[in-house]
């Protein structure tokens with residue numbers, strides 16, 4: 001499958017501290033990420049809070065600029081585009097946020113929220129009412145809600161509005177940043193089913209960000225595991241067994257309600273290193289049960305283990 005989006009050495013530093021007495025400190029939120037996102041498929045990005053998932057999603061859409069590296073969309077290097085050309089390109093690539101209020105203005109009706117992207121993009125719309133109805137029914141919203149304000153909707157309905165707005169300009173690529181994390185479990189399942197149906201019916205390509213590996217393995221084709229800004233494992237098929245000790249710990253860190261399948265929940269011990277002062281070797285070494293002196297001195301590179309499977313570990317497990 002050809003790549004719709006390719007990332008090459010994508011890196012983003014943040015500096016904190018300013019003013020007279022505060023020392024300026026730099027941390028690398030996303031570190032040298034190289035990845036192909038295959039066309040018409042779902043790539044999942046998973047990792048603990050703070051590992052750089054949202055920063056990666058924003059970099060991919062150029063909502064923030066990279067410190068170094070590039071993003072190529074359909075053979076176009078986004079870094080070479082003028083602001084006007086990038087604005088046009090944005091029609092193809094949209095984001096759905098965890099908190100729908102990141103994309104919808106509480107002061108706007110649903111109608112205005114869903115039609116606004118056409119104004120922003122200066123795209124004429126011959127029949128606005130027909131498009132509004134089409135968008136609302138695509139995401140399972142009753143068109144009667146068009147005159148409502150966001151506070152009159154449930155959490156699930158608000159996220160449906162966020163998805164409809166992202167789809168308004170017929171994009172090919174969506175970054176979904178924890179789109180169900182703020183919803184009840186039953187509503188989560190409805191939104192995942194909606195996203196699955198839209199991806200299949202419209203042939204969309206997704207970058208799906210989540211901290212929940214079981215959800216990612218259910219929903220995604222390819223799985224990317226991040227730790228402290230770096231990709232540590234890429235599983236070409238979501239059902240493949242992870243071999244990186246951190247990815248294995250994520251797999252074993254959720255509670256299993258079925259007593260026949262219950263197993264020991266693995267709790268990661270050891271301290272997470274400060275992102276401002278990473279150790280010279282593997283960033284996971286202080287928490288890794290398989291760590292050796294080599295792990296503490298040499299940082300493992302991301303290398304191909306087999307077709308499509310990549311891993312950054314001196315001692316892959318299992």
Ligand SMILES: Nc1ncnc2c1ncn2[C@@H]1O[C@H](COP(=O)(O)OP(=O)(O)OP(=O)(O)O)[C@@H](O)[C@H]1O
Pocket residue numbers: 014015016029047048049050051052053054055056211275
């Ligand atoms: N604008 C910013 N300025 C400074 N630091 C930032 C900024 N945005 C993110 N960071 C830092 O970059 C790191 C990665 O943040 P990011 O939001 O990408 O993580 P995440 O994996 O999405 O976490 P979560 O699962 O909690 O959403 C964090 O340490 C965060 O504090």
Ligand code: SF4
Pocket residue numbers: 244245246282283284285286288289290291292295300312313314315316
């Ligand atoms: S490189 Fe070493 S410390 Fe890092 S994950 Fe692999 S075994 Fe563990």
Ligand SMILES: [Mg+2]
Pocket residue numbers: 053054055177
């Ligand atoms: Mg995030």
